[in-house]
Amino acid sequence: MSKSTNLIYKTIQVKKKKTVSDLLKELNIKDNFFAILVNGKRAVMNQVLVPEDKILVLPKIKGG
Numbered sequence: 001m002s003k004s005t006n007l008i009y010k011t012i013q014v015k016k017k018k019t020v021s022d023l024l025k026e027l028n029i030k031d032n033f034f035a036i037l038v039n040g041k042r043a044v045m046n047q048v049l050v051p052e053d054k055i056l057v058l059p060k061i062k063g064g
Helices: 019-024
Strands: 034-037 053-060
Touching: 019 034
Parallel strands: none
Antiparallel strands: 034 053
């Protein structure tokens, strides 16, 4: 069985001081459903973003 996945790549320019939490709220993303990485490392919600940061939002997956 094949499942389709929508891949979205979006570039966002941070123009003022913003935390990971601020960005997720702005994008209407609930962090409890996603894993958030900043520059390849797990993000902390109060982490302040800088223009060079690369943010990756991945859906959480359950397995068993």
